[in-house]
Amino acid sequence: MTHELPSSEQRALTHELVLPADLAYWEEKARRADEQDPLGAWRDQFEPLPPDVVAYLDGNSLGRIPKGVTEAMEQFLRDQWGGRLIRGWGEGWMDLPAALGDRLAKAALGAGPGQVVVGESTTVLLYKLARAALEARPGRRTILVDTDNFPTDRYLAEGIAAERGCRLRWVTTDPEAGLTAEQVAANLDGDVALVLASHVSYRSAWLADMQAVTALAHDAGALVLWDLSHSVGSVPVQLDDLEVDLAAGCTYKYLNGGPGSPAFAYVRSELQEGLRQPIWGWLGSAEPFAMGPGYVPASGVKSMLSGTPHVVSMIALGVALGHLEQAGIEAVREKSVALTSFAVDLSDAWLAGEGVQLASPRDPDRRGGHVTLRRADFESVKDRLWSWGVIPDFRFPDGIRLGLAPLTTSFAELLQAMVIFYDEVRRR
Numbered sequence: 542m543t544h545e546l547p548s549s550e551q552r553a554l555t556h557e558l559v560l561p562a563d564l565a566y567w568e569e570k571a572r573r574a575d576e577q578d579p580l581g582a583w584r585d586q587f588e589p590l591p592p593d594v595v596a597y598l599d600g601n602s603l604g605r606i607p608k609g610v611t612e613a614m615e616q617f618l619r620d621q622w623g624g625r626l627i628r629g630w631g632e633g634w635m636d637l638p639a640a641l642g643d644r645l646a647k648a649a650l651g652a653g654p655g656q657v658v659v660g661e662s663t664t665v666l667l668y669k670l671a672r673a674a675l676e677a678r679p680g681r682r683t684i685l686v687d688t689d690n691f692p693t694d695r696y697l698a699e700g701i702a703a704e705r706g707c708r709l710r711w712v713t714t715d716p717e718a719g720l721t722a723e724q725v726a727a728n729l730d731g732d733v734a735l736v737l738a739s740h741v742s743y744r745s746a747w748l749a750d751m752q753a754v755t756a757l758a759h760d761a762g763a764l765v766l767w768d769l770s771h772s773v774g775s776v777p778v779q780l781d782d783l784e785v786d787l788a789a790g791c792t793y794k795y796l797n798g799g800p801g802s803p804a805f806a807y808v809r810s811e812l813q814e815g816l817r818q819p820i821w822g823w824l825g826s827a828e829p830f831a832m833g834p835g836y837v838p839a840s841g842v843k844s845m846l847s848g849t850p851h852v853v854s855m856i857a858l859g860v861a862l863g864h865l866e867q868a869g870i871e872a873v874r875e876k877s878v879a880l881t882s883f884a885v886d887l888s889d890a891w892l893a894g895e896g897v898q899l900a901s902p903r904d905p906d907r908r909g910g911h912v913t914l915r916r917a918d919f920e921s922v923k924d925r926l927w928s929w930g931v932i933p934d935f936r937f938p939d940g941i942r943l944g945l946a947p948l949t950t951s952f953a954e955l956l957q958a959m960v961i962f963y964d965e966v967r968r969r
């Protein structure tokens with residue numbers, strides 16, 4: 542084995558690697574790409590990888606921890622929780638859902654202020670928004686959803702259909718692509734109240750045509766709810782310009798908010814007064830501390846809230862968001878395209894001949910921030926890669942997802958992972 546692992550501290554392989562014959566060519570490419578990468582320095586703004594990790598390719602599932610988070614959390618716990626106790630609620634904690642929402646709207650969502658709140662899980666927010674949309678289209682009884690949407694989206698649509706006695710219209714999508722505008726057009730009619738779709742498919746990374754799908758839904762009189770979990774912080778979105786109605790997504794993936802960090806919901810300003818979400822909690826009411834006899838919704842997007850904000854998690858998210866704000870979403874997307882293209886090229890060069898299939902779009906304009914590769918034995922390949930410190934993730938039945946987070950992933954790191962991936966695939 543001549544190829545060196547990135548650091549002597551990192552896990553040493555216990556066997557000689559089978560190296561690709563043209564490795565030097567790709568090493569040079571990776572070296573030049575890192576040298577010219579305007580975001581290269583951001584890697585140092587994150588805590589180093591643990592010593593047993595060679596390459597972390599799961600930033601699309603749980604992003605790495607930014608430097609500054611630990612200190613900010615410690616400071617918050619000591620000075621604010623510890624020092625201010627209940628007085629903290631009146632000194633900014635209560636404003637965090639809307640304040641962080643506005644920052645996120647500007648940094649990643651192409652949305653003006655007053656339309657995004659942060660809190661609860663993506664599942665709960667999608668549920669609230671979908672229910673609110675259904676109530677806003679009385680007389681229509683159909684939700685359009687695709688068969689390869691993320692499980693939580695499909696399950697909550699099923700739950701709403703059962704609860705409200707409405708129908709689901711399933712669009713069967715190609716799992717290696719995703720929902721197309723043509724499919725949406727073919728399935729819309731006057732009974733569809735809501736189109737529920739993912740912007741970037743969790744399995745294939747298919748990037749849906751948000752503009753076309755949104756316009757089609759509107760032409761048919763339906764509302765559209767986008768799950769942005771796999772695009773936020775990776776693919777720029779223009780919610781205001783595209784007149785998107787509703788959106789929600791996670792903050793623990795490319796936004797690096799930490800495990801279980803709260804989700805966000807977007808409600809276009811013109812819709813806010815007419816929408817009524819189903820969980821009428823005191824903190825979504827107009828005057829929570831009046832403790833009045835009946836629920837009166839808050840005005841604006843705050844009516845989407847229900848209960849006490851996740852203040853501690855929001856401290857970490859606030860720090861992490863600062864990184865995206867400074868790096869800029871356009872630069873992030875540019876690097877994301879370069880990284881996913883490099884992964885596709887390496888897969889073509891080294892893995893395709895070993896029976897590995899690309900299960901993501903080849904066209905970068907139709908691809909989000911990850912690349913999925915398939916082979917029947919990939920569940921066990923993933924376990925072996927993890928044991929060597931290469932951390933992608935696996936999606937049933939046979940897909941390894943390479944999640945490439947532009948602020949933290951280098952081209953050399955990706956190359957290193959692919960060298961070990963190649964060795965593992967060749968050995969079988």
Ligand SMILES: Cc1ncc(COP(=O)(O)O)c(C=O)c1O
Nearest residue numbers: 662663664691693743768770771
């Ligand atoms: C596309 C997508 N939607 C929704 C969710 C669910 O999010 P949560 O567990 O925060 O409710 C996930 C989680 O990974 C996801 O990837």
